[in-house]
Amino acid sequence: MSPARLSVDRERCIGAGMCALTAPEVFDQDPDDGRVLLLQAEPPAAHRAAAQMAARVCPSGSITFHKPEPNGSWGVSAK
Amino acid sequence: MVMGESVHTVTTMPTARQSGCPFDPPAELIDARRHGPISRYTFPGGKPGWLITGYDLVRSVLADSRFSSRKELMRHHPTIDYGDFEVPPAPPGEFLLMDEPQHSRYRKPLMGKFTVRRMRLLSERIEQITADHLDAMEKTGPPTDLVTAYAKPIPAVIICELLGVPYQDRGSFQEQVDSFMNGETSDEDLMAAYTATQNYLAELVAAKRANPTDDVLSDLTDSDLTDEELKGIALILLAAGLDTTANMLALGTFALLRNPEQLAALRADPALIDGAVEELLRYLSVAKTFMRTALEDVELGGRTIKSGSPVILSYNTANRDPERFADPHVLDLGRQQGGHLAFGHGIHQCLGQQLARVEMRVAFRALIERFPTLRLAVPAEEVGLRSETADIYGVKSMPVTWDKEES
Numbered sequence: 001m002s003p004a005r006l007s008v009d010r011e012r013c014i015g016a017g018m019c020a021l022t023a024p025e026v027f028d029q030d031p032d033d034g035r036v037l038l039l040q041a042e043p044p045a046a047h048r049a050a051a052q053m054a055a056r057v058c059p060s061g062s063i064t065f066h067k068p069e070p071n072g073s074w075g076v077s078a079k
Numbered sequence: 080m081v082m083g084e085s086v087h088t089v090t091t092m093p094t095a096r097q098s099g100c101p102f103d104p105p106a107e108l109i110d111a112r113r114h115g116p117i118s119r120y121t122f123p124g125g126k127p128g129w130l131i132t133g134y135d136l137v138r139s140v141l142a143d144s145r146f147s148s149r150k151e152l153m154r155h156h157p158t159i160d161y162g163d164f165e166v167p168p169a170p171p172g173e174f175l176l177m178d179e180p181q182h183s184r185y186r187k188p189l190m191g192k193f194t195v196r197r198m199r200l201l202s203e204r205i206e207q208i209t210a211d212h213l214d215a216m217e218k219t220g221p222p223t224d225l226v227t228a229y230a231k232p233i234p235a236v237i238i239c240e241l242l243g244v245p246y247q248d249r250g251s252f253q254e255q256v257d258s259f260m261n262g263e264t265s266d267e268d269l270m271a272a273y274t275a276t277q278n279y280l281a282e283l284v285a286a287k288r289a290n291p292t293d294d295v296l297s298d299l300t301d302s303d304l305t306d307e308e309l310k311g312i313a314l315i316l317l318a319a320g321l322d323t324t325a326n327m328l329a330l331g332t333f334a335l336l337r338n339p340e341q342l343a344a345l346r347a348d349p350a351l352i353d354g355a356v357e358e359l360l361r362y363l364s365v366a367k368t369f370m371r372t373a374l375e376d377v378e379l380g381g382r383t384i385k386s387g388s389p390v391i392l393s394y395n396t397a398n399r400d401p402e403r404f405a406d407p408h409v410l411d412l413g414r415q416q417g418g419h420l421a422f423g424h425g426i427h428q429c430l431g432q433q434l435a436r437v438e439m440r441v442a443f444r445a446l447i448e449r450f451p452t453l454r455l456a457v458p459a460e461e462v463g464l465r466s467e468t469a470d471i472y473g474v475k476s477m478p479v480t481w482d483k484e485e486s
């Protein structure tokens with residue numbers, strides 16, 4: 001089984017900061033433009049639930065959580 | 080909802096809450112949610128539209144660009160008959176009531192100023208401001224009105240600092256702003272106060288352009304935004320950031336005092352504060368209703384929302400949706416379910432939310448630590464609540480008292 005993988009869309013991001021608040025180990029905000037910065041694209045198990053929650057609460061749908069697939073290919077968005 | 084089942088219809092927004100339930104949305108809205116997440120709504124003058132009270136549906140409308148926030152499309156108010164009045168578009172800079180791409184033009188340059196990290200850096204300053212106000216309360220002694228002594232001035236000082244309003248102007252500026260936001264001012268005085276605020280902000284923008292200082296407004300003079308646009312931005316920051324936070328602080332304290340076991344738990348474990356603030360946001364949802372307009376025909380919850388239909392979104396009822404929150408009408412500071420809609424959702428989700436969170440965490444904690452015996456100075460039924468017709472819910476005044484330390 002492959003690790004969960006995250007991606008972010010900085011163009012969509014509206015800088016609300018829900019991600020940095022929910023999963024600070026995984027996301028930060030760019031100090032200049034306030035947009036999301038992905039600190040870890042493959043968060044360790046300990047931060048996976050928080051990262052998934054961040055993807056769910058992001059108001060602009062900028063975070064995609066690709067579920068691990070048994071066959072190793074990236075699945076579609078978990079949202 | 081089953082196909083063919085008739086849709087619940089709501090003909091007017093309730094103007095009052097049930098007596099004895101100051102924190103709960105009006106019974107009519109809770110009842111509408113019970114019938115289903117979407118109801119037909121008849122606007123004054125007869126225009127048909129919709130009222131959405133279900134959590135999932137409110138959230139999906141907010142994430143859907145086929146529903147517009149544009150001011151000029153909002154020709155139907157839930158309770159006021161505008162008649163043939165043409166609503167003008169939002170003035171430059173007032174991006175709360177704009178869609179993309181205009182909205183981004185204003186929100187983007189502001190995003191970097193309100194990040195989680197920046198707002199955390201502010202918390203020391205906010206601690207200082209709250210301590211100053213608590214000192215003043217202690218000096219004057221009980222009883223005191225928590226609204227004027229604490230809930231209003233703290234967000235006001237912070238906004239003044241963000242905008243770089245000089246010290247000597249703050250008193251008169253705050254008075255002006257208060258009189259157009261408190262919902263108690265006569266129409267004439269309201270217009271006068273509004274105009275005075277506009278004029279003051281125009282002068283402030285010009286002053287920052289000439290002599291930039293260390294604040295958000297001065298930083299923005301470095302962008303391609305015009306003075307007119309900057310004035311609009313300053314106005315929207317005031318309008319969105321003051322009354323909301325002040326009412327959360329006052330009404331939140333009221334709710335804590337009415338739930339003594341929850342308050343005791345928070346006192347015993349200050350680490351509860353982050354979750355407590357989220358739960359108070361959900362439970363109170365002071366920014367209770369917003370509107371959108373359908374830009375095309377949209378299928379929603381088994382209904383067709385016709386292009387041009389006005390849609391009322393009840394954030395406070397959605398935040399009490401039993402399908403989303405177990406025991407929704409219970410204030411539970413330890414609640415684990417996140418994702419409330421108190422700051423909205425989608426591209427307009429509150430820009431100032433991280434600031435509001437830090438303000439609330441600091442201010443609630445400091446207040447209950449300073450006055451362990453804090454309590455209402457009048458019976459709970461006598462606390463003056465805002466009417467349902469006010470945009471932001473809250474308390475008008477709230478006399479509190481405490482035991483003075485023996486010394």
Ligand code: HEM
Pocket residue numbers: 148174175176186315316319320321323324327365366369420421422423424426427428429430431432434435
């Ligand atoms: C507890 C306090 C607050 C609450 C409950 C609150 C609530 C909200 C809500 C519900 C919206 C979305 C409106 C919509 O869906 O159309 C919003 C937007 C906004 N808020 Fe707040 N707010 C608070 C504090 C603040 C503060 C402190 C500031 C700034 C200093 C602020 C600035 C804004 C701005 C600029 C917008 C418009 C964002 C946009 O259109 O992109 N708010 N707020």
Ligand code: SF4
Pocket residue numbers: 008012013014015016017018019020029034035036057058059060061062063
């Ligand atoms: S939560 Fe979403 S919109 Fe907000 S900063 Fe993170 S990625 Fe951007």
